Amino acid sequence: AFVRANQEKARFEAASTDFMQDTVQAMRLFSLLVPTLYLFVNCAMAAVVWFGGPRVVGGSMTEGQLVAFVNYLLAMQFPLFLLGTMATVYSAAQASSGRILEILDTAPGIQNQHGARTLPHVKGRVAFEDVSFSYSQQSDVPVLNGVNLIAEPGETVAILGATGSGKSSLVHLIPRFYDPTAGRVTIDGIDVRDVTVQSLRQQLGVALQHTVLLSGTIRDNIRYGQPDAEDEQVVAAAKAAQAHDFVMNFPAEYDTEIGQRGVRLSGGQRQRIAIARALLVKPRVLILDDATSSVDAETEAKIEAAVQRWMVSGTTFIVAQRVSTVLRADRIVVLERGSVVAVGTHPQLLASSSVYREIYESQLGSGGAADG
Template sequence: MRLMWRYTKRYKGLLALNFIFVFGFILIELGLPTLLGQLIDHGVAPKNPAEVYHFGLWMVLINLIGLVGLIGLAYTGSKLSTNIIRDMRDDIFEQVTHFSHETYGEFGVSSLITRTTNDAFQVMTFLQMVFRTGFMTPLMFIASGVMIVRTARDLAGVVFLAVPVLLIGVAVIGYFSEPMSTRQQKNLDWVNLTLREMLSGIRVIRAFVREKFFGDHFEDANRAYTKSSISLYTLMALAQPGFSFIFNIVFVIILWLGALQINAGQMEIGALIAFIEYIFHVLFSFMLFASVFMMYPRAAVSAKRIDALLQVKNTVTENPNGITTTTTHGELAFDQVTFAYPGHSESPILRDVSFTAHAGQTVAFVGSTGSGKSTLIQLIPRFFDVNEGTILVDGHPVYDYNLKALRAKIGYIPQKAVLFSGSIRENLQYGDKTASDESLWEALRIAEAADFVRELPEQLDTVLSEGGSNLSGGQKQRLAIARALVRKPEIYIFDDSFSALDYATDARLRQNLAATTSDKLVLIVAQRVGTIMHADTIVVLDEGHVVATGTHKELLKTSPIYAAIAASQLSEEELAQ
């Protein structure tokens, strides 16, 4: 509830207006029965047309006031709830964009999506109910109770005897619905996870003819969600007929006792009609309150899941007052860096890694699978933070930088080329949103992508599908490289970014890069020795340790590990060069 109140109090003006309209609605709901009773007793029964017109006009006036109150209540309730959820989703998105890779792993993408969509929707539905009826029902209940006691004190006891029974029913439903709601939302996470895996891996699933396996897996998740939903909704559905049954018993008893009093001359017909209306408002208000109360456990579960996101302390902390400019550019140093993934501190991926690199150099990293190459370069833009040691960029520890300023120095091209839905131009301008078409075409030329982009019907305005699935792997890699070139960073990081290119395209692209990045620091992780054999320095990694550094020719003589890797890929003539 604290989460919802934290957002609600941002709109104190709308909240106050909501209260005003609540009173307007109560006026019509309680004013009409009172006037109706007066109209019957003083106008209809004695056959007095003047009194009928008098009370009739007042009823019309109150109806108009109540209509304004009802419309205003609907408007303020909807605006409050939608604004609150909009703010909540904005904050979730802002929080998630700053999550470290570790935190993403803790929650999982599917759960993050569920919390942003379905959980937020559950909270919004609850808030709409609160703003439309939650504030109104206690006031209506109290006001109707007062009118009941004033109208027929001896009959009021029948109504109030039913209230404890109703309260017990509401408490029981609230008690059982919270754990049911928790299971339902977790099962929805499972459904989303299964569906996301199936959609993202559909080609592999088809290639291995595993459609039935995934179909069964999805059916298990779907059945679990269906079962938990049926249990919850059945519990909620039982409330309505249960409450209606109690209401009907109360009405029957009141009508019977009221008829006896009218027959004895102790009560007038108009008073009984007004009394029945008041009873209806008491019980109806209670039913609305019960609906709000029964919805609360579901909303509370969703609010807790959202709050858990918003309260996460990122493991990669921002430094808003950190360094934004430096006098040197393109300098990098690792000083005895040790890093282990969270939860695996006893088995570090990198151990005591030290090396230096300077602007104008090309530094390559090679090693067997799992040796820590990609992990090493991901530490530079602080995708993870090291456990021990220091990483220096342009002479300053990476922790001392403003995070945006640090990453602005770096052009990172990951192993898997990531493109976004939209045009090629929009994707390239992720590097620099102000880049001209001339700059974009130059970047495409260097990345050996200009020819195939020119052949597309819309060229730069060609729309890419989600993930760039309408392009080949090599085309996506070249566009990702072009995007980094548009940025013109001080440090280029190529994380096995040439793997989908043929040898000829790879050679031409590297030749173009050499001319363009001659005054920049270029870091390359590659599996193919042919891609990095002309690097100024090659760093050989083995089980997280730096076991050798040097040029290609030097390492062939001094590093058995590098020599073995080179021998497995190069011919004898190439090794002899």
């Protein structure tokens, strides 16, 4: 579709050529080593006959002794040949292990800080304090620029903005997919960098923009974050995510295999499984990053209502490009090129923010195109 077949072919050919050259090198070593070994053995044989022959004739050595020497040499031949083969395999293995170690040695970007403690059970107050962030040190345009934002437990905070405005980047700082370049992110006043990544993520539920489901059953996918969950819990989470009905339509229900060998789910179905998975862990902070973008508006409203009931005491972040997704939030944060340009409820923003009014009118105002 992108008319890139020739470029991709060239890339593949380059990779194949690399591999071929490595193989040729290994074979060259092999083809050099083995004849050398044979030459060595045969020269030794000639030497034995050259020096031993006259002695046998002269009587200072028996024929048997000479034959024994020749046999010793023949016995040496096979181990030497094996040694040559091993040298070849060794050099190939060395090349491979180098590449494997390269990957194993790649440290994950985010690690526990020295002396990181376990995050105690939190209420879920999330605060961004003067947070700036860029993906690389060199880039002069930060993705996030001095963001200040507080989400209280029980609140649903929506983050609205155009594509590329930094919505995903902002919420990714909570589970520490990245660390801020400046400022800090806290939960209940604790800097997320001061606690272990594991204890932090245990209290978070995250449904990402690009859903990753694993091959396996629907039940296993929903239970991913809590493998010992009871069936009733799985069903309750699926019901809240509006996934229960379509799951029950499969003959094998929750045991339906998905992935390469199983049924193929639609984008909206995958998103609902991902939301169920995030809800099941009973998170203190729930992050839905464009998690309902492929779901119709009616189902989306049902999910949001159910999520709000599920998260009564916890904090919910809803990231969206559609105004219809954020209408019911307690607070809407409008992000533009990495900066917060407006905060408030829907009616407040309609009255006070021209940016919000523009987005609202372009999507819902005239003509009422609900899924713009």
